[in-house]
Each structure stands twice: as C-alpha cells, then as structure tokens.
Amino acid sequence: GTMTAALLEQYRERIRTELDRVVDFWLKYSHDKEQSGFFNCLGKDGKVYDELKYVWLQGRQVWMYSRLYRTMERFHRPEILDAAKSGAAFLQKFARVQASSGPGKCAFCLTRDGRAxxxxxxxxxxxxYVMAMDELSRITQDKEMQVKLLVKLVDSIYFMVRCQMFCPCSPQADAESMMDRLIFWVQTDxxxxxxxxxxxxxxxxxxAVPMMLLCLVDQLTEGRTDVAEKYKDLSGWCVEQILQHIQRDGKAILxxxxxxxxxxxxxxxxxxxxxxxxxxGWFLLQYALKKEDAQLQKTAVDKFMEIPFHTGWDKQHGGLFYFLDVDGHCPTQLEWNMKLWWPHCEALIAYLMAYSHSREPLLLDRFKQIYDYTFSHFSDxxxxxxxxxxxxxxxxxxxxKGGSFKGFFHVPRCLYMCEKLLDGLLERQDS
Amino acid sequence: GTMTAALLEQYRERIRTELDRVVDFWLKYSHDKEQSGFFNCLGKDGKVYDELKYVWLQGRQVWMYSRLYRTMERFHRPEILDAAKSGAAFLQKFARVQASSGPGKCAFCLTRDGRAxxxxxxxxxxxxYVMAMDELSRITQDKEMQVKLLVKLVDSIYFMVRCQMFCPCSPQADAESMMDRLIFWVQTDxxxxxxxxxxxxxxxxxxAVPMMLLCLVDQLTEGRTDVAEKYKDLSGWCVEQILQHIQRDGKAILxxxxxxxxxxxxxxxxxxxxxxxxxxGWFLLQYALKKEDAQLQKTAVDKFMEIPFHTGWDKQHGGLFYFLDVDGHCPTQLEWNMKLWWPHCEALIAYLMAYSHSREPLLLDRFKQIYDYTFSHFSDxxxxxxxxxxxxxxxxxxxxKGGSFKGFFHVPRCLYMCEKLLDGLLERQDS
Known part of the structure; x- marks a missing residue:
C-alpha cells in the first residue's frame, strides 16, 4: 500500500541521485581527450594512476553511455553521445589483434595509444566489443551515420587490403560478425x-559463457525480429547450459x-x-518473462536467487562472499571472503526484478537487506x-574507483536497471 | 655473550622441533602411494581436498627431500630417499608437455595420473624441475644408480624414437639440458x-627471472668446478640484472x-x-660471501633487506605486506595487505644469514621481530x-596447509637454512 510506495519512492530518489553522481564521476575523470578511449584506472578521487586501457571496460563504458543516452531522457546529451562514439572508434581502431592468435581476436589490455x-x-x-557496437548502433544509425558510412567504406577497403580480411565497419555489422565468430568459438572450435x-x-x-551469450542475444535481438529469429536456437541452448549448473538435487548452484x-x-x-x-538469476528471469515461461521464472528466483543469497550472505558481518566451496572446504582464491561491489549490484537487480514481477513482500525484504549493506558500505x-x-x-x-576489472559498468547498470524497475513499480502503483 | 648464545640455542631448539613436525606432516599426508608423486592440496588437518599435482611443488618437494636426506643426519632415512625418487620419476614421466608449446616445456599442473x-x-x-633433478642426482649417483642407468638407457632410446627428440634420463644430465634450454629462453629467444x-x-x-637463475646456478655448481666454470658469466649476469631493481636513488627495490x-x-x-x-637479499648475500665481495654483501643487506623490511613491515598490525606501491597508491592486487607465510620465511633466512656473517646485533633484533610474528601467527x-x-x-x-602455490618448500627450506645457520653460529660461539 502507501507505505510500500513511500519506501519505493525513497529508493528511487536515492538511486537516481547516485546514478547522476556516478555518471558525473566518469564523465569528469575517465575521458582521454588527447588519445580518445577511456582511462580505467582511477584513484578514489578520480585521479589516473595507470594509463592502461582495458578492452572489457572500454566496451562496457561505450555500452553504458549508449544505453543511458538512448533510454533515459536526462542522459540524452551530446557529451554522452560523443563519449560513446569516441570510445567505439578507439575500440574499432585498436581492439583487434592482428597477431598469430587468430582472426578477430581482441586484446584484453591496451596501452594509452592502443598497442596490445x-x-x-x-x-x-x-x-x-559486441555489446558496445550493438548498443551504439541503436543510436547512430541515423542520417549523420549514413554519411559517415560512405567515408568508412573507403577506410574499410584500405583495411581489408592491409589485413587481408573483411572488416565490416558499421557498428551493427561489426557486432553481428563478431557475434558469429563468438558462436563458432563456443559451439564449434x-x-x-x-x-x-x-x-x-x-x-x-x-x-560465464552461456550467461554472456544469453546477455548478448538479449542485446542483439531487442526490437529486431529478423535477428531474434536468427538467434532463437542459441538462446534456448544458453538457458539449457545455465540450468545444468543446478546441482546437488537442486540445492546448489555450481x-x-x-x-x-x-x-x-x-x-x-x-x-x-x-x-x-x-x-x-536476473538474466534468466528476464528471458523467462519475455517468453512468458512461468516454470523458468520460478527456477530463476528459487534456484538462482534464493540459493546463492542463502549460502552467500555472511551471517556474521553482512554482505555477500565472493567465493565459496559447496562442501565447506576453504576456497583457494585468496580473496574468497572479501565483499566485492559487483555481486551486490547484481543481487539488487535480481531481487528488485523478482519483486517487481511477483510483488512478493519477501523479495522486497531481500532487496532491502542488500540495499542497506550496499549503500552504507560501497558508496563514497x-x-x-x-x-x-x-x-x-x-x-x-x-x-x-576504477581498475582492471572495475569500470563504468556494474554500478551504473545496477542503478539504471533499478531506477527503471522502480519507475515501473511506482507507475503501476499510481494507476 | 652467554645471553645471546642462550637465545640462539632457544631458537635452534624450536626450529629443529618445527622442522621435524613439518617433515612428518608431508611424509604422512602428501604421498600418493597408488599413482606416485605428491598430493599438494592438503587441508588444515592434512586431508586431500583436491588431487591436482602442481609441477612447481612436485619439483620443490623432490628438491627439499633430497637436500634434507643429503645434508642432515636425522633425515638420512630410506623413506625420504624413496619419496624423492618417486617424485622425480613422476616428474620425468609426466611433467614435459609433448604439445605445440615447444620442446622441453613443462606443464604447470597435472591430474593425479599425470595428464597436463x-x-x-x-x-x-x-x-x-632443474632444482629437483640436480639435488636428487647428488644422492643417487651411486652404484645402485649405475645399474638403473643401464635400464634407463633402453627406455631412453625408446623415448627418443617416440618423441623424436633427445631426452637424457639421468637426473643430472636432465637438469643440465633443461638448464641450457632455460638460458636460451631467457637470454636468446x-x-x-x-x-x-x-x-x-x-x-x-x-x-623473479634473474633470482631464479642465480638460485639454479648456485644449485648446479656446488662442488662441481667444471660446471661452475660453465656458468660463471651467467651468475654475473644474474647479479647485474637483480641490482637493476634498486631504484629511486637507492631508496626502493622495484x-x-x-x-x-x-x-x-x-x-x-x-x-x-x-x-x-x-x-x-639472501641469494645475493650468499653469492657475495662465496665471492668474498664486501661491497655486494653490504648492498645485499642495506638495499635488499633493510629497504623492504622498513617499507614492508606493517607498523599497525605487524607482519610483512604482500604488495606495495612505491608512490603510496593502493596496489591493484586484491591480496596486497594480506600476510603470507613465505615472505616471512624468506625474511627469517635473510636476517639470520646477515647476522651470522656480521654479528651485528641490530640484525638479530630484526630476526627476533620477524620470528616472534611468524611463530605466533603461522605455525599450527x-x-x-x-x-x-x-x-x-x-x-x-x-x-x-597445501595449495596450488604452497607446498613442501618455503617453510622447510626456511627452517633448514635457519637450523644450519644457528649450528654455525653456536659452533663458533663454543670455540
């Protein structure tokens, strides 16, 4: 009722403010105005402590900027579009390694000026890379882009000659051809x-592999029925592969x-x-909601949310452990008992999505528990x-604030998803 | 005087007891009696929690058993010799990867039955691998081994035909040919x-690279003047490479x-x-003592012991940090502030060796400080x-007690070295 609405409104307010602050931080500190692309290694005050550029994080930042630009009014700003384009251009120019490691392989890490x-x-x-290009393609396939594509065509021919390979240069074509190669690597050779x-x-x-591919299929198929048709079997395969991780008579996710x-x-x-x-859990739930598959919705919540929440939550000090051993042995990862930001981000999305669908109060309680720990411990x-x-x-x-695995991704994606979910919840509450 | 002698005697007593317990632990829990080689992953009570066999640790265990057998009366026992031989046989049979990764390349990790x-x-x-084979060769080149070598010769011919390469099978020859390949990798290609x-x-x-090679040269040349002559230039090169790590006007080791x-x-x-x-520091000091190089002895202590001790010691909670950034940035290794056993082992050897040579009381104080932390925190x-x-x-x-990087090596090597150093100190004290 009203109390819940007030609480949800309070969450939305805080989450919206937090998202604005996070976007501001990366806009202010991470852009490499001289050599384009983004600095990833930012100290607590935003200062660059290493100039290396990580391809995962470059791609994720392009994706996040493009998504915010496309779907949130207040982020539909030229500086955000320009940043996304500049990051994508940096990736298209430098991410691919023309080495012995096979065609299409991207580097993990680049120097400031783009050397692998x-x-x-x-x-x-x-x-x-695929996520970045696809999301960008959704905002740049306009008239301006048509002109640029003609210019690109010339570049493209030069590039094909130089690399002795075909390199499609429109972001969407680039995303799709890379996706095809990914599927070949995962399913064939x-x-x-x-x-x-x-x-x-x-x-x-x-x-990680079927999760990642399911996420990509979701990305590539949004609003494109022809593409959805192409990847229909793949998404089914991904779900099946993910479900294989339910083990121990349904009592553990391995x-x-x-x-x-x-x-x-x-x-x-x-x-x-x-x-x-x-x-x-939330990848599966999202997929199951789209497919209107009630059984899979239940599995997503019961198995991929409730089990990891119960086994993963530290009853003594709060927060989610990073790694655990199902038989209670000590994990061998030195960081196993640390509390990392991203599992908490994912948990927030998962439970708010689950609650948003079912309105089950227990799921909101979970969200609250994770929210309280997260906002009091991680936010600076x-x-x-x-x-x-x-x-x-x-x-x-x-x-x-930024390092080789922490960029402009899990925090803003969490805040973005939660804000959207809360918008939906409060809208339905109103009506 | 007498008080120092009493203190040293007390250390020796504790260290001797501790070494016995450590050897007993690995003899009891780590031997794979069915498939030979050693289990590396041992829980706190010695129970095997994973059957993987790590080649670093297999080699180190062979080395340590062989060294104890050869140089310490109380470990000159058949079961220790047998364990060393069995581990070496496992390595000779399985460590080398006959894959695309080039001749002589060893695996990092094997299944229980030796598959890479x-x-x-x-x-x-x-x-x-080289350390293991060389140390073992020092105890097995006896009559029994001569006979075995005839048998090996037949194997060897079969092996050469099968692998289309020359594989010398006496441990010493095996060590030397692998060493030559190592030097080629490091210095040529x-x-x-x-x-x-x-x-x-x-x-x-x-x-790590020049340190490791210096350690190997020390291993291979002990008591062998012809081999010492062969590697004379290499050890000089290693020392020079190590000294390059003194940076920031002599105030930091990077x-x-x-x-x-x-x-x-x-x-x-x-x-x-x-x-x-x-x-x-102790690798350099050991080398400098052998060469009677007073300048290098001073560098070893002042630069490679005192600097890391001062920057590395945690003034708040005691113990040595694992990683630090020379400019005070936060290191990016998640485990940077953890206290690991092996830096403390190395610090104990370093300061006891330095003290043993100079009898400078300050160096014994450092040993004491590290000893107190180490024995009260790590020993179970x-x-x-x-x-x-x-x-x-x-x-x-x-x-x-054992994992992918923790085997029968740093702890027993530290206790072994310290016991030997204390024997020397107390002997000279007596006379």
Missing amino acids: VKVQRTIFSECF SSDLGRPQLPGDPPINSM ENVTLNGKELPGCQGRLQNPGHALEA EEHGEWFGYLSRKGEVVLDF | VKVQRTIFSECF SSDLGRPQLPGDPPINSM ENVTLNGKELPGCQGRLQNPGHALEA EEHGEWFGYLSRKGEVVLDF
Whole structure:
C-alpha cells in the first residue's frame, strides 16, 4: 500500500541521485581527450594512476553511455553521445589483434595509444566489443551515420587490403560478425583462442559463457525480429547450459560442470560464486518473462536467487562472499571472503526484478537487506562512485574507483536497471 | 655473550622441533602411494581436498627431500630417499608437455595420473624441475644408480624414437639440458614459451627471472668446478640484472624494470614485493660471501633487506605486506595487505644469514621481530605445518596447509637454512 510506495519512492530518489553522481564521476575523470578511449584506472578521487586501457571496460563504458543516452531522457546529451562514439572508434581502431592468435581476436589490455599489452585466451573481450557496437548502433544509425558510412567504406577497403580480411565497419555489422565468430568459438572450435587442448583439461561448461551469450542475444535481438529469429536456437541452448549448473538435487548452484551437466572433481567442481549466480538469476528471469515461461521464472528466483543469497550472505558481518566451496572446504582464491561491489549490484537487480514481477513482500525484504549493506558500505560520499573491494568485515581494502576489472559498468547498470524497475513499480502503483 | 648464545640455542631448539613436525606432516599426508608423486592440496588437518599435482611443488618437494636426506643426519632415512625418487620419476614421466608449446616445456599442473591440465607461459615449472633433478642426482649417483642407468638407457632410446627428440634420463644430465634450454629462453629467444610478442608489451626485467637463475646456478655448481666454470658469466649476469631493481636513488627495490634498468610506467613499474626482495637479499648475500665481495654483501643487506623490511613491515598490525606501491597508491592486487607465510620465511633466512656473517646485533633484533610474528601467527600447534594466508590483522583467512602455490618448500627450506645457520653460529660461539 502507501507505505510500500513511500519506501519505493525513497529508493528511487536515492538511486537516481547516485546514478547522476556516478555518471558525473566518469564523465569528469575517465575521458582521454588527447588519445580518445577511456582511462580505467582511477584513484578514489578520480585521479589516473595507470594509463592502461582495458578492452572489457572500454566496451562496457561505450555500452553504458549508449544505453543511458538512448533510454533515459536526462542522459540524452551530446557529451554522452560523443563519449560513446569516441570510445567505439578507439575500440574499432585498436581492439583487434592482428597477431598469430587468430582472426578477430581482441586484446584484453591496451596501452594509452592502443598497442596490445595482453591477450586473454577467452571470449570476453569480444563479448563486450559486441555489446558496445550493438548498443551504439541503436543510436547512430541515423542520417549523420549514413554519411559517415560512405567515408568508412573507403577506410574499410584500405583495411581489408592491409589485413587481408573483411572488416565490416558499421557498428551493427561489426557486432553481428563478431557475434558469429563468438558462436563458432563456443559451439564449434575454440582453437583460434590460442589455448591448446590439454589431455587433463577437457572442455567444461563454465557458467560465464552461456550467461554472456544469453546477455548478448538479449542485446542483439531487442526490437529486431529478423535477428531474434536468427538467434532463437542459441538462446534456448544458453538457458539449457545455465540450468545444468543446478546441482546437488537442486540445492546448489555450481560455477563449473561437465559438458553433459555432471559435477566436476576437485575445487573447480565445488566452486560457488554467489554474485555470479544472482546475475544469472536476473538474466534468466528476464528471458523467462519475455517468453512468458512461468516454470523458468520460478527456477530463476528459487534456484538462482534464493540459493546463492542463502549460502552467500555472511551471517556474521553482512554482505555477500565472493567465493565459496559447496562442501565447506576453504576456497583457494585468496580473496574468497572479501565483499566485492559487483555481486551486490547484481543481487539488487535480481531481487528488485523478482519483486517487481511477483510483488512478493519477501523479495522486497531481500532487496532491502542488500540495499542497506550496499549503500552504507560501497558508496563514497566524499568523491562519488563506489569502492569496489572490502574486507570480510566491511572495511575498504582497495580504495580505487576504477581498475582492471572495475569500470563504468556494474554500478551504473545496477542503478539504471533499478531506477527503471522502480519507475515501473511506482507507475503501476499510481494507476 | 652467554645471553645471546642462550637465545640462539632457544631458537635452534624450536626450529629443529618445527622442522621435524613439518617433515612428518608431508611424509604422512602428501604421498600418493597408488599413482606416485605428491598430493599438494592438503587441508588444515592434512586431508586431500583436491588431487591436482602442481609441477612447481612436485619439483620443490623432490628438491627439499633430497637436500634434507643429503645434508642432515636425522633425515638420512630410506623413506625420504624413496619419496624423492618417486617424485622425480613422476616428474620425468609426466611433467614435459609433448604439445605445440615447444620442446622441453613443462606443464604447470597435472591430474593425479599425470595428464597436463595447464601450461604457464613462463619458465618456472622448468626451473623447479632443474632444482629437483640436480639435488636428487647428488644422492643417487651411486652404484645402485649405475645399474638403473643401464635400464634407463633402453627406455631412453625408446623415448627418443617416440618423441623424436633427445631426452637424457639421468637426473643430472636432465637438469643440465633443461638448464641450457632455460638460458636460451631467457637470454636468446622466448618464443617457445608460447606468449606472442605484443607491441604494447616489450620484454622487461622481472626480478623473479634473474633470482631464479642465480638460485639454479648456485644449485648446479656446488662442488662441481667444471660446471661452475660453465656458468660463471651467467651468475654475473644474474647479479647485474637483480641490482637493476634498486631504484629511486637507492631508496626502493622495484619488482619490474626495463631491460636497461629504468623505471617502467604505471602500476607494474611501481610494484614492490617486500618478501621477494628479501629473498633476493639472501641469494645475493650468499653469492657475495662465496665471492668474498664486501661491497655486494653490504648492498645485499642495506638495499635488499633493510629497504623492504622498513617499507614492508606493517607498523599497525605487524607482519610483512604482500604488495606495495612505491608512490603510496593502493596496489591493484586484491591480496596486497594480506600476510603470507613465505615472505616471512624468506625474511627469517635473510636476517639470520646477515647476522651470522656480521654479528651485528641490530640484525638479530630484526630476526627476533620477524620470528616472534611468524611463530605466533603461522605455525599450527594443533595439526602441524603452517597456515599460509592471514588477513592484515593476522587472522587465518585460508586454512589449508597445501595449495596450488604452497607446498613442501618455503617453510622447510626456511627452517633448514635457519637450523644450519644457528649450528654455525653456536659452533663458533663454543670455540
């Protein structure tokens, strides 16, 4: 009733203010005005402490700016559009490695001026590249872009000659061709990634891969029925692969399983990552809502939210653990008991989405519990943005705002999603 | 005088007891009696929590057993010799990867039955392989071994045919041929390691490499003048490379520098690893004592012990930090403020060696300070062996005794070295 509405309004107010502050922080400190692209390594006060540019984070920042520009009135501003375009241009120019590591492979990390520093033997740089290009394509496929495409065509021919390969340069075409390569790597042959198949390391089902692809399909198909048709089977496959991670008679979500959904031996097989499971939870719920699949909606909440919340929440000091072992062994990751910002972001989205759909008060209580911990521990009132890494007891242990894995992504995506969900909730409340 | 002698005697007593307990722990829990080699992943009570076998740790355990067997009366026991031989046989049979990653490359991690799980694109698996084989060769080149070598010869021919390469199978020859390949990788061409040269990642001088090679030269040349002659230039080169890490007008030891000894930009260039610098300190001191180089002895103590001790010691909670940034930025390693067992092991060796040589009371005070923290925080009175990973405040955060990087090495090597140093000190005291 009214009390709930007042509470939701209070959340929305705080979340809206927080999102504004976070966007301001990155607009102010992260833009490399000389060499384009974004600085990722920002100290607690925004100062750059390292000039390296991480491809995951460049792609994510382009995606987030483009999404905010496209879908939120107050962020539909030229400086945000320009930043997104500049970041995308930097990626298109420098992210791909023309090395022995196979066609289309993107670097993980670049120097300030775009030279490759490191290449990961995984698919994630490419995934965030796809997200960036697709979201940008949704705001730039206008008249201005048509003109630019003619210019690009010339570049493109030059590039094809130079690289002896076809490089489509419109963001949407670029996203789709990279996506096709990703699917080939995941479903057909991963040898281009440069990791030799070793006899003691058979391929496994790591939850990150189907999650990431499901997220990409959602991205690429929004409002495009032809693309949705193309990737219909893929999204079904992703869901099936994610569901294989429900183990132990439905009582645990395990991060890694065999290709046919059985438990793996050792630490790898027993690993739990509660924040990751919660993220999978809202990916699944979103998909299930779109498909009107009630059974999958229930699975998303019961298995991918309630289980990781219960096992992952630290009853003693609050917050979500980073890693756990399903049999109670000590995890081998040195940071296992730290409280990281992103699992809390994902948990907030998950429970607010679940509540928003079912209006089940218990789910709002969960959101409240996570919200209280998150906003009192991670948000930095002094300089803006959030801290990323707390000790088990909640003290800030690493005080930077941006680093090799923390960019303009989990915090603003969480605030953006929550604001949208609260808008929806309060609108329905009004009517 | 007498008080110092009593204190030293007290240390020796405790260290001797501790070494016995540590050896017992690994003898009891780590041997894989069915498939040979050693289990590395042992819980706090010694129970195996993962069956993976890590090549660094297999090699180090062979080395440590062989060294104890050869140089300490009370460990000259058949079960220790057998364990060393069995571990070496496992390594010779399984460590090398016959894959695309180049000749001689060893795996980083194996399944229980010896199938490669992971290959690192570095030289360290090979380094510990060399250490293991060389130390073992010093105890097995006896009559029994001569006979075995005849048998091996047959195997060897079969192996050469199968692998289309020459594989010397006596441990000493094996150590030397692997060493030659290591030197080739480090000084001539590292492309066999499988890491493509990237334009933004030029080769650097990472302190671990010359340290490791200096340690290997010390290992290979003990009592062998012909081998010493062969590697004379190499050890000089290693020392020179290590000294390049003295930076900031002699006020800091930096972990990574350019190939011509200049500071690198960013986090990589500002990184300090106090425990590693202290380890380099005793490597250098040991070398300088052998060479009777007084200047280098002073550098080893003043630069590679006193600097990392002062910058690395946590004045608030005691113990050595794992990583620091020379400009006081927050390190980006999530575990930067944790207290790990091995830096404390290396610090104990460093200061006791320095004191043992100079008899400077200040150096014994440092030893005492590190000793008190170490023995009261890491040693496990209940189950034996040491914990490896404490929070900044000194609580045990990961409670296993063995893991992917913690084996039968730093703790027993520290106790072994300290016992030997104390024997020397007390002997001279007596006379």
